[in-house]
Every structure is written in C-alpha cells, then in structure tokens.
Amino acid sequence: MTPAVLFAAIIALVLVAFQVGKARSLTVAGGPRGIRTLHSLPGHYGLLTAMWCAIPSLLVFGIWLAFQDAILIRMVLVHLPAEVQHLPKAQLGLMINDLRNLVAGNIAPESVAVSTRLAAVEYLHLQSIARLALSALAMVAGIIGLLVVRARIRPDLRARNAFESLIEWVLFGCSGIAVLTTLGIVLSIVFEAVRFFTFVPLTDFLFGLNWSPQMAIRADQVGSSGSFGAVPLFTGTLLISAIAMLVAAPIGLFSAIFIAEYANRRVRSVVKPLLEVLAGVPTVVYGFFAALTIGPLLRVWGEAFGFNVSGESALSAGLVMGVMIIPFVSSLADDMITAVPQSLRDGAYALGATRSETIKQVVLRAALPGIVGGLLLATSRAIGETMIVVMAAGLASNLTANPFEAVTTVTVQIVTLLVGDQEFDSPKTLAAFALGLVLFVITLVLNVIALYVVRKYREQYE
Amino acid sequence: MKDFAYSLPVPKDIKTIGTVTAPGAIFSCRNVQVFYGEKQAIRDVNIDIAPKEVLAMIGPSGCGKSTFLRCFNRMNDTIVGARVLGQIELEGKDIQDKHQDVVQLRARVGMVFQKPNPFPKSIYENVAYGPRIHGLAADRGELDEIVNSSLRRAGLWDEVKDRLNQPGTSLSGGQQQRLCIARTIAVNPEVILMDEPCSALDPIATAKIEDLIDELRESYAICIVTHSMQQAARVSQRTAYFHLGDLIEVGETTKIFTNPRAKLTEDYITGRFG
Numbered sequence A: 001m002t003p004a005v006l007f008a009a010i011i012a013l014v015l016v017a018f019q020v021g022k023a024r025s026l027t028v029a030g031g032p033r034g035i036r037t038l039h040s041l042p043g044h045y046g047l048l049t050a051m052w053c054a055i056p057s058l059l060v061f062g063i064w065l066a067f068q069d070a071i072l073i074r075m076v077l078v079h080l081p082a083e084v085q086h087l088p089k090a091q092l093g094l095m096i097n098d099l100r101n102l103v104a105g106n107i108a109p110e111s112v113a114v115s116t117r118l119a120a121v122e123y124l125h126l127q128s129i130a131r132l133a134l135s136a137l138a139m140v141a142g143i144i145g146l147l148v149v150r151a152r153i154r155p156d157l158r159a160r161n162a163f164e165s166l167i168e169w170v171l172f173g174c175s176g177i178a179v180l181t182t183l184g185i186v187l188s189i190v191f192e193a194v195r196f197f198t199f200v201p202l203t204d205f206l207f208g209l210n211w212s213p214q215m216a217i218r219a220d221q222v223g224s225s226g227s228f229g230a231v232p233l234f235t236g237t238l239l240i241s242a243i244a245m246l247v248a249a250p251i252g253l254f255s256a257i258f259i260a261e262y263a264n265r266r267v268r269s270v271v272k273p274l275l276e277v278l279a280g281v282p283t284v285v286y287g288f289f290a291a292l293t294i295g296p297l298l299r300v301w302g303e304a305f306g307f308n309v310s311g312e313s314a315l316s317a318g319l320v321m322g323v324m325i326i327p328f329v330s331s332l333a334d335d336m337i338t339a340v341p342q343s344l345r346d347g348a349y350a351l352g353a354t355r356s357e358t359i360k361q362v363v364l365r366a367a368l369p370g371i372v373g374g375l376l377l378a379t380s381r382a383i384g385e386t387m388i389v390v391m392a393a394g395l396a397s398n399l400t401a402n403p404f405e406a407v408t409t410v411t412v413q414i415v416t417l418l419v420g421d422q423e424f425d426s427p428k429t430l431a432a433f434a435l436g437l438v439l440f441v442i443t444l445v446l447n448v449i450a451l452y453v454v455r456k457y458r459e460q461y462e
Numbered sequence B: 001m002k003d004f005a006y007s008l009p010v011p012k013d014i015k016t017i018g019t020v021t022a023p024g025a026i027f028s029c030r031n032v033q034v035f036y037g038e039k040q041a042i043r044d045v046n047i048d049i050a051p052k053e054v055l056a057m058i059g060p061s062g063c064g065k066s067t068f069l070r071c072f073n074r075m076n077d078t079i080v081g082a083r084v085l086g087q088i089e090l091e092g093k094d095i096q097d098k099h100q101d102v103v104q105l106r107a108r109v110g111m112v113f114q115k116p117n118p119f120p121k122s123i124y125e126n127v128a129y130g131p132r133i134h135g136l137a138a139d140r141g142e143l144d145e146i147v148n149s150s151l152r153r154a155g156l157w158d159e160v161k162d163r164l165n166q167p168g169t170s171l172s173g174g175q176q177q178r179l180c181i182a183r184t185i186a187v188n189p190e191v192i193l194m195d196e197p198c199s200a201l202d203p204i205a206t207a208k209i210e211d212l213i214d215e216l217r218e219s220y221a222i223c224i225v226t227h228s229m230q231q232a233a234r235v236s237q238r239t240a241y242f243h244l245g246d247l248i249e250v251g252e253t254t255k256i257f258t259n260p261r262a263k264l265t266e267d268y269i270t271g272r273f274g
Helices: A003-029 A032-037 A042-078 A089-104 A114-152 A159-199 A202-207 A231-262 A265-280 A283-304 A314-339 A342-350 A355-384 A387-392 A410-418 A427-461 B065-069 B102-108 B123-134 B140-153 B173-185 B203-216 B229-235 B253-258 B263-269
Strands: B027-036 B039-049 B054-058 B082-090 B109-112 B191-195 B221-225 B238-243 B246-252
Touching: A003 A032, A003 A042, A003 A114, A042 A089, A042 A114, A042 A159, A089 A114, A159 A202, A159 A427, A231 A265, A231 A314, A231 A355, A231 A410, A265 A314, A283 A314, A283 A387, A314 A355, A314 A387, A342 A355, A342 B109, A342 B173, A355 A427, A355 B123, A387 A410, A410 A427, B027 B065, B039 B065, B039 B246, B054 B065, B054 B229, B065 B191, B065 B221, B065 B238, B102 B109, B109 B173, B123 B140, B123 B173, B140 B173, B173 B191, B173 B203, B203 B221, B203 B229, B221 B229, B229 B253, B238 B253, B238 B263, B246 B253, B246 B263, B253 B263
Parallel strands: B054 B221, B054 B238, B109 B191, B191 B221
Antiparallel strands: B027 B039, B027 B082, B238 B246
C-alpha cells in the first residue's frame, strides 16, 4: 500500500472503531433503553474507541515515514561497491540525489552510473517491503487499540471525561506546534547570527557608521573587504517608519473617530470596508505605486520648490507605507472606541458635554491605551515592511535624516544580501541573519509592549 | 414662588387617576408620547414635577418609566429612531423647541444612571469635568471649592479626600455612584433625574444613597425611577405608577402605597405581578 492508501485505510479503521465502540456500549447497556445506565452517551464510547484506535496507528505511520527513507538509503549504500562507499562526502551526496531522482522517476536511467541504477532497483525492492511492513504494523496497532478499549467498555467507564481529556492534549499539541515553530525560527536566526559575529564584532555591527557589505568571494577578485556598520540601516528604517507613522497615525485615528462616532450606520457600512480594502492591496502594488508614481511626482514638486529630491527617496517610501498602515491603525482604534461603554458617553452627555467634548475628554481618554497599543503594532509592521522599501527607498546606505535622499533599510539589505547565489560561510551572507535578529528583537519588544498595553485596557472594561 | 406658576392646563380626557399637577411645578408635561421607530413606548402622559420634592416612578419592566425619565434632559436624542411628541416645559419653556440648547438643558437637569459610570479620570477630574465644560469656575481655587463642596454634599468627601488623584474607577460600586451624584450636583442643576440609581448596589450602599437623596431634596427637584417599592416608599413624596406606556396613577406616596385607587396599581404594589 502506498502511504496515501494506507492513510485512507487507517481512517476507515477509525470509523469502524467508532461504530464498534458505540455498538459495544449499547450491548453492555442492554439495548437503547439502557442508555441511562451508561456513564456517558454511546457516541462518547465510540469516540473514545476511535481515538485510541487512531493514535497508535497514526503514531506508527508518522514515525515510520519520518525515518523510512534515511534507513533505506543506509541499507542500499551498504550493498554498493566499496569504491562508491568511500567517495568523498560531497560526491556521495550527489550520488544519493541521483538515486532519489531515479526512484522518483525524475531522470532517465541512462543518465546515471550503473551502480546507482542497481542501487535504485534495490531501493525500490526494500521500499515495497517496508511499505508492507508499515501497513501491517499500523493496522495491527490500530486494531489492538480498538480491542483494548472495547474490552474495557462497561457502564461505569467514564468515556466522556476520558475523551475530553484526550482532546485537551490534542489542543495542547496544536499550541505547542506554534510555539516550537517560533522557537525554531529564532534558533535558526540566532545560530547564523552568532556565526556572523565571529567574523564581525558585535560592537562594530551595532555602532559602525559605514555599511558596504561587498567583498571579494574568490582570491583573484577585486573587491573591498566589506564593512558591516549597521547604523545607516537603522536610521534609514527609523526615518521611513517615522514618516509612515506621521501619515498613518493622524489619518488612521481621525478616520476611526469619524467611523465610530460621527458616521451613521449607512456611511459606516460603506467607509469601513473600503478602508479595509487598503489592507488587502498587495505590498508589491504599493511598492510600484511608490516607485513609479509618488517618487517621480515628489521629484518634480521638489524641483518646483527648489529642493533636490532623488527619485528614490525616504519620503516616497514612507508616505506610501503610511497609507498602507492606515487601515491597521483605523480598524484597531475603531474597535477600541466602539468598545468604550455607551454608559460613559451617556454620563458625559448628561452633564451637558457636546459630542466633541465627550469624544475628546471621555471616549478617547478611555480608549487611549488600546489606541497606543494599536499604534505600536502598526509601528512594528512599518519596521518589518519590505516590499515597498525595496522598490522605492533605494540601496544607498546614506547616514542621513533628510527625507528627500535615498536611504536603505534593514529589510532591504536582508533581501539584497540573500538574493542570488550565496555562500554561507561569508560574512556578507551571514550579515543578513544578524540584521534579521535585530529586526526580530525590535518588533518583538514593540509587540510585547503593545499586547501588554492592550491587555491592561481590556481588563478595565470587561 | 407662585402656586401653579408654570403648570399647563390638563387635557379633559385624561385617563390617569389622581392629581397630576403639582404646586409651583418646575417641569410640566402634557400629552407626552415617545416612539421608538413604529413602536409607541409612552402614551399621553401628563405630569408635573415640583421643586424640593422626590417623585418616584414605578412600574413593571418595560413600562416606559426610564424612557419617560430620559425625556426630561432629552437623552432620547442620542437614541437613533426615538421621537418625543407633546409638551415638556421647564419653567414655562418648551425643552423640545428647536431653539433649546440641549447642552444648557442638561446643565440644568442632571442625571444619575443605573450603573455607576465614572469617567476614566481621577476622582477630582470626574467632579471637575462638568464645571470645566460649562466654565463655572474662574480659577483653580473656585474649582477646588466646587469639587470639595460637591463631594461633601454627596457624602463622599471623608472617604476620598486623601486620594483625589486616584482614578474614579478605583472606588467601590457605592462610592462610584456617589461620585456620579457629586459629578451631577457640581454643575448646580435644578432637577436631578435618577434611573434606578441603586440597582447595582448592595443594601448598605443603597441606604447611603437613599439618605443622600433625602438631603438633596432640600435643594433640588428629584425624579427617581426605581424597581424597589420599598425604596419608592422610603425616599419619595409623590409616586407615579406606569403600566405598558400609560401613566395609570399619580398621588402622594403614602396614599399610593396604603390606598391605591387603580386596580393595576394595587395589583402591582401588592406583588400580584411585576
């Protein structure tokens, strides 16, 4: 059986197990009239049986498949001629790749060595045996689980509680996957970043004022030795994010106030979705809007006023990024303003406050922590935004606070460092991971603060 | 003050039992009707409110007493689809008139709500809010004086005098409600509306509020909606019984509770329904 067929068979077995467990509980209870003598409903006995049938067989299935390929390759290699076995590691790896491709039918048999072809035949042979063994083992494990539970079904078996505690573990497992994935990402970044810091001291990286990562890859190449001072990138990121927030914070906040407090239901039902459409525009579209429309426009306007605006400028990227972030700010602020209880507004109105006094001094005051949290989340999004700045901000690592000049950001440099063929023992490539780590730490801190602020606010009114 | 100074003529076909007029009425309502969309919540209500009296409005849930109370300071304006018809005169002026400034009206007619709703500000700022927006204090000293006296009259001063800068939400429920009363009287209104002010409070806090209402009666006309008939009997001089949008009976509280004339009133206060 191929794994797919086997999986279907396991599912079928689990369905059978459900019916077996249910039927058994009814038998034990002495027919449908005896259901009230059971601790749980017949369905719960069925579910419990099905779970204990599914868990062992799926475990066998999963673990086996995870290791099958590695073990089979090892077994095939043992039977290969000695000279193949003693090939250097890299060439052996290439051979194994050929072998895999051959087995999968991706390449023609004539294109590889005879020994590899023989190995492939043996691999296929072993694979069919392994599949048979796996099928037998998985089904047996499932059936054993089924039979064990079936034998234990009695009226006083607490099937509902047992099933529900199993479900609890399943839920725990799911949240564990999310946490472990995050941990994996962090570790992979940290490891590469640490390797980078063996080439470049941490202080040079964090406080150096010159960023020029180009360096010679081969000895005969002409190239600089590379300079990894990341301060120009940080200031560039900061400059663009600041411009973006200067656009997004007031516009987002004011539109939220309009939508939440002034707009009637009809206007609200039109404006709110329209504003949220902005959040759905792909960032690459914003990117070429910034690069092809706003950038040149700013240059023309700049010339009219006597400024020297470069075609790729921090201003154009920041403005467009700000527009992109407006819906984040407005929809979060809108939620927070709407969450302010009507009783507070009534209290202010009853004292003779006008609508704008009520909004300024009571509603916004109450919603402030939530709004601040939303702004912080939007900021961390601005810092992490990549596509717009790649297209519109430029690559020149200028250390400047002038928004009319081209700057570059942390995210842009990560992209340029990793695009194309790279070698992973060069500080040039590894620098991307160090930058990623910095970015990760900054956004993490911002998010933690934002979530803390928002939660504090939630506690107040719920 | 002249008797019946502002009381409007009472329509002849009035169905309400008892005397709806009051001597020297400050509020005078005639043929008041309230609609929520198509649904009529209040039908042809006629009643006066006199200064220095507590008028209790009682009745089963959904009888429209809170809706009627909200007519006095036009809080129904904030409800989409609510319409108020008829005459409601405050000292001879129709408050429904389009020239009536609702902000000024609400400064004269304060309101205390069912659930304490202190603003997310300090205790001091909660009380100072009304005087500030109406410009009642010329300087900080006067404002301090208003806050101080309002908290004193609300019986809260001794409990909060050392922590005026703490948030109003840090107080207990009963203290919060007295803070809301202090906030209301800081604007120096003529009438105070109370919408079940004790329904979220325990008996001890309720007793304090009731004592407070008794003291406030010296200076204000008070109109209180309550679900507790004992409370109505304890704090009010006149009682109005509402039933399904109609004002059934009005009279002196002692008479309403000992000798109701309408069958519906009797059924309600003897606990046959409600």
